Amino acid sequence: MTDGIEGLLIETHNWGKTVALWQGLGYVLEFETDHHSGQLRHPRGGPFLFIAERPSTQALQIVPMVAVSDPATFTPPHAATIVRPFERQHWPVLEMLLGDPDGRSISVQAPAPSEAPHG
Secondary structure, eight states: OOOOEEEEEEEESOHHHHHHHHHHTTOEEEEEOSSSEEEEEOTTOSOEEEEEEOOTTSOOOEEEEEEOSOGGGOOOOTTSEEEEEEEEOSSSEEEEEEEOTTSOEEEEEEEOOOOOOOO
């Protein structure tokens, strides 16, 4: 079981124009990375949008991100293909990638466990 869609990864070939479009629809930029990506959220709630610029040669995707509280208790649906099991990402989550029956990606994200203090 999941906690539902918490966000959408929206890939783009033009970071600035795509962010401007979503800001025109009422979304507010929460943060921007130094590599043409960042997160927007609507003041009235709903899933956040993570916009990421990709090279013009790359096909673009929109990937729903569903939340789970405990990756150890998550069982993927039988209709899904496990593309990649849970692994730590550079942002503070563990992520599993699933493929739906049509080959689209679904990101399943769980909080990354805290690292033990050094020393």
